[in-house]
Amino acid sequence: MYSDDKIFIKNLPPLSIYIHIPWCVSKCPYCDFNSHSIDPNNIDEELFLKSLRCDLEQSLSLIWNRSIISVFIGGGTPSILSVESIDKILEMIRTYLRILPNAEITIEINPGTVDSLKMKGFKDSGINRFSIGIQSFNNENLKKIGRIHDKQDALNSITKAQDLVENINLDIMFSLPGQTIKNFIYDLKTAKSFNPNHLSIYHLTIEPNTFFSKNLPDDMPDEETSSGMDDLIEIELSEMGMKRYEVSAYSKDKFQSIHNLNYWTFGDYLGIGPGAHSKISFHDKIIRQKRIYNPIIWMNKSIKMDNSHIIENICILKDQLPFEFMLNVLRLKDGVNRRLFKFRTGLSIDVMKERINIAYKNKLLSKNSEKFIATPLGWKFLNDLQMIFIK
Ligand code: SF4
Known part of the structure; x- marks a missing residue:
């Protein structure tokens, strides 16, 4: 729940x-x-x-x-x-x-x-x-x-x-x-x-x-x-x-x-190999991992089988999820269905209501009731639009 x-x-x-x-x-x-x-x-x-x-x-x-x-x-x-x-x-x-x-x-x-x-x-x-x-x-x-x-x-x-x-x-x-x-x-x-x-x-x-x-x-x-x-x-x-x-x-x-x-639709990926990143969801959390960048060190550590080749293993904080989600999906020209936010993050859209309103006010996010989609201005200043969702 x-x-x-x-x-x-x-x-x-x-x-x-x-x-x-x-x-x-x-x-x-x-x-x-x-x-x-x-x-x-x-x-x-x-x-x-x-x-x-x-x-x-x-x-x-x-x-x-x-x-x-x-x-x-x-x-x-x-x-x-x-x-x-x-x-x-x-x-x-x-x-x-x-x-x-x-x-x-x-x-x-x-x-x-x-x-x-x-x-x-x-x-x-x-x-x-x-x-x-x-x-x-x-x-x-x-x-x-x-x-x-x-x-x-x-x-x-x-x-x-x-x-x-x-x-x-x-x-x-x-x-x-x-x-x-x-x-x-x-x-x-x-x-x-x-x-x-x-x-x-x-x-x-x-x-x-x-x-x-x-x-x-x-x-x-x-x-x-x-x-x-x-x-x-x-x-x-x-x-x-x-x-x-x-x-x-x-x-x-x-x-x-x-x-x-x-x-771009905030799906999951397991990255293996030196420097590879992963984002993996569970029913109650989403984690990110990073592997050692240097290929030689990564090889030496990976074969030890003690997970020492992983240099970062963190749970994405609930507060960071709106930004992480919007950072990706707003790159899509046709946007994504709003319901995807709940599906991918497990959070209600209400958690980013204020930020959505700021994006509306600046005419960067379309008031489309079905989709999260940048306006032509938002597309031009995509970075600014994405940054609104940083908590
Ligand atoms: S060094 Fe050149 S070929 Fe190798 S990954 Fe970078 S851009 Fe690609």
Whole structure:
């Protein structure tokens, strides 16, 4: 039962699995992910797989008897691993967990680390969605952001992916050093020529502690050029029936990413691997976990089987739930049904009545009685809208 100090979640949300592969051939100068450059020949794949298995085994009691709607192998560069390792990871997941028959199973691909044979091997292991880190089709722009692949690698990997599976995503970035509007139009048109069903398009942001934060290239596009690029995206993509459904995600009908939608609708996920995060609901609480970031330390701790690879294991406070929920769901262009708040958090909407009124007053949240959905102004100032829900 719901009382003032407790939450009660009647039906647990859908559950996804995330597996973090922490290595890359080289570190891109803009990247703030938990990725570490390594010579692929020096990866101890056997020890890594053993550590992943230990990590999963230590987490099983948290998700006992629940079905899995999606698996996402991300990084870093997952495609740096051999086909045999990816096959073993998926076999391990299938051995311990119940994966639904129509589950989305994605691997992130760096075009500089795959050939046709490898991609076919991934597909034969059970991968049914490729997310390809294209970023740009312009060799100069790719070089400036430190990517290891070139335009031809990008074209080859898309062609091969489309031969193998129906469901692919292309990651594209804009506002790159030296990039002009004309370059970006070329990138969009080239992406469009493949008629992809999903695109993720990101503005390059300069994150602290990256190489670019200390050595900003002097040919970054100015604000006006960047916003011109941003404006072009929806115009170009709507022509081919693609709709923006989230801040950075565009898809054709029925090709929205199941895995990402689960994050944005405040679903559950178990993340295993170095630095992976988890959010797991129980009937009376919601917990968050973080694993050790450093891959070597994570491996050494995980195989000890004493949970010492987990550096944070906290219960989300009742007061934090409105913000955590709204932070995610307001990223969705079409919003979500208001009843989802009660389903996911176990709380009544009344707990955030005051904050909803502030958002109305500022014309950032729509007065739609069915949905939580940002107004056009709220969409433009999404951060401000989300911050209203911090207690
Ligand atoms: S390939 Fe991706 S994860 Fe690896 S360094 Fe570059 S941006 Fe980061």
